[in-house]
Amino acid sequence: MEWTTELLEKMKVNLASGIPAVARTGIEILELEKGYVKMKMPLEGNVNHVQMMYAGSLFTLAELPGGAIFATSFDSRRFYPIVRDMSIRFRRPAKTDITVEVRLDETKAAEVAAEAEREGKADYDWNCELKDETGEIVAITHNIYQLRKIGS
Known part of the structure; x- marks a missing residue:
């Protein structure tokens, strides 16, 4: 697939x-490119009862890169992703917009796809650091996804 600016x-x-x-x-x-995404969750509209970012919004910010990485790393005609497990550790209150970056290198993506082709499914994982506008880490997640072969 050709990764044109229009497609991205x-x-x-x-x-x-x-x-x-x-x-x-x-x-x-x-930012979005093959195997890489950077996302931002705005504080506005995601504030809880104690004037910091709602925990569910932080969780969403950490989980959504899974879809972006899937879309730019795997063949959606052959595979689909699911979230197998995800844990989050809150380190400090999030009082600004929050960003997350995730990268899956092409070699790892190829290994995961090959295993899913052979076995019908394959797990892959990463850790996310959710950062505030000063670069402070407000939460850390461990995300485990599973790539499943369509028809298995």
């Missing part, structure tokens, strides 16, 4: 607005 822009829009609950958060896809 369409993917950005779909990722940010394709799921109504996600669209309501105001999440932004700042």
Whole structure:
């Protein structure tokens, strides 16, 4: 697949607005390329009762890159992703917009796809650091996804 600017822009829009609950958060896809995404969750609209970012919004920001990485790393005609497990550790209050970056290198993506082709499914994982506007880590997640072969 050719990764044109037009295709990546369409993917950005779909990722940010394709799921109504996600669209309501105001999440932004700042950067998207093959195997890489940077996203931002705005504080505005995601504030809880004690004037910091709602925990569910932080969780959403950490989980959504899974869709972006899938869309830019795997063949959606052959595979689909699911979230197998995800844990989050809150380190400090999030009182600004929050960003997250995730990268899956091409070698790892190829290994995962080959295993899913052979076995019908394959797990892959990463850790996320959710950072405030000063670069402070406000939460850390461990995300485990599973790539499943269509028809298995």
